[in-house]
Amino acid sequence: MSGVAPLTAAEYWDKYKPHRGEGPQPRPAADRFDWTGVDGNGLGAEILGAPKTALDLGPAEGANAAFLARQGVKVTAVDFSPVQVARARAFWADAPGLEFVHAEACGFLDDDLRRWDVIYSTWGAVWFTDPEDLFPLVAKRLASGGLFAFSHREPIAGQYGAQKMGGKWLEGRETELTVHRWQYTAQQWADILKRHGFTDVQAQVLPNPDPGALGTLLVQARAA
Numbered sequence: 418m419s420g421v422a423p424l425t426a427a428e429y430w431d432k433y434k435p436h437r438g439e440g441p442q443p444r445p446a447a448d449r450f451d452w453t454g455v456d457g458n459g460l461g462a463e464i465l466g467a468p469k470t471a472l473d474l475g476p477a478e479g480a481n482a483a484f485l486a487r488q489g490v491k492v493t494a495v496d497f498s499p500v501q502v503a504r505a506r507a508f509w510a511d512a513p514g515l516e517f518v519h520a521e522a523c524g525f526l527d528d529d530l531r532r533w534d535v536i537y538s539t540w541g542a543v544w545f546t547d548p549e550d551l552f553p554l555v556a557k558r559l560a561s562g563g564l565f566a567f568s569h570r571e572p573i574a575g576q577y578g579a580q581k582m583g584g585k586w587l588e589g590r591e592t593e594l595t596v597h598r599w600q601y602t603a604q605q606w607a608d609i610l611k612r613h614g615f616t617d618v619q620a621q622v623l624p625n626p627d628p629g630a631l632g633t634l635l636v637q638a639r640a641a
Contacts (some may be wrong), residue, residue: 423540424603425561427438430626438488441505444508444509445478445479445480445508446480446638447479447480447481447483447484447487447509448484449461449462449484450464450465450481450484450485451480451481451539451540452568452623452633452635453462453568453623453625453632453633454539454540454633455625455626455633458623458625458626459623459625459633459635460623460635462484462485462488464566464635464637465485465535465537465564466564467536468485468490468533468534468535468563468564469490469491469534470490470491470492470493470531470533470534470535471485471490471491471492471493471533471534471535471536471537472492472493472494472533472535472536472539472558473492473493473494473495473537473538473624474495474522474536474537474538474541474542474543475495475496475497475522475538475539475541475542475543475544475545476494476495476496476501476505476517476541477496477498477501477505477510477541478505478508478510479494479505479515479517481537481539482494482505482509482515482517483508483509483512483515484532485566486509486512486513486514486515487512487513488556489493489514490514490517491514492514492516493515493516493518493531493533494515494517494518494524495518495519495522495542496517496518496519496520496542497519497521497522497542498519498541499519502517502518502519505517508594522542522546523550523551523554525544526551526554526555526557527554527556529558531558532558532559532563533558533559533560533563534559534560534563534564535559535563535564535565535566536552536555536558536559536563536564536565536566537564537565537566537567538566538567538568539567539568540568540569540570540633541567543567543569544569544570544584544598544599544600545565545596545597545598545599546599547579547597548599548609548613552581552609552610552613552615553613556613556614556615556640556641557568557591559625559640561563561640561641562639562640563639563640563641564637564638564639564640565610565615565637565638565639566636566637566638567635567636568623568633568634568635569598569600569633569634569638570631570632570634571622571631571633571634572598572600572601572602572634573630573631576600577600577601577602577605578599578601579598579599580597580598580599580600581595581596581597582595582596582597582598600634603605603620603622603634603636604612604619606608606618606620606634606636607617607620610636610638613623614640614641615638615639615640615641616638616639616640616641617637617638618636618637618638619636619637619638620634620635620636620637621634621635622635623635624632
């Protein structure tokens with residue numbers, strides 16, 4: 418098991434996207450692969466090519482993982498939150514070739530010896546895990562020439578590296594949980610990835626349709 422302790426409490430993610438309203442929570446449509454969280458914005462699953470296997474780091478509700486599974490990809494989706502994993506399993510019990518695993522990303526990659534054609538994260542675990550811990554493990558678990566792709570919010574100028582986020586929005590909790598996220602410019606991510614042995618690095622900002630809002634940084638790289 419990895420000796421790296423996560424800086425984010427699972428409880429933070431247990432409360433992510435809580436269900437509002439009466440009755441059962443409807444599952445997401447999962448009718449497209451979404452890197453940005455903005456409807457109709459940006460690129461989709463074509464970024465990933467035609468993988469046979471994929472690993473999703475931080476799937477939350479699991480819509481992207483379910484979309485790929487419906488296309489015939491065998492998908493493993495790993496989330497730190499037991500609440501999110503239980504919800505995703507309930508949503509996508511009928512999706513073929515899709516498994517949801519409750520684990521921390523580095524610990525899972527350290528323990529599970531499988532290799533994947535694609536490892537990806539959409540505003541997920543890559544954003545919230547120190548790349549110095551995560552990237553060597555990702556490189557070990559990708560097939561030769563496999564694709565590593567991830568997205569996160571475009572960083573605010575000057576706010577690079579590990580940034581603290583507060584969790585006061587957690588309902589019914591008196592004390593605040595602090596979460597760290599790692600965000601960099603496109604060039605900074607490229608330098609980090611190359612240092613860890615990745616090649617063919619590409620990074621771009623997908624603009625938000627709202628001119629006053631930040632876009633999404635999308636990064637792609639290949640395993641050696």
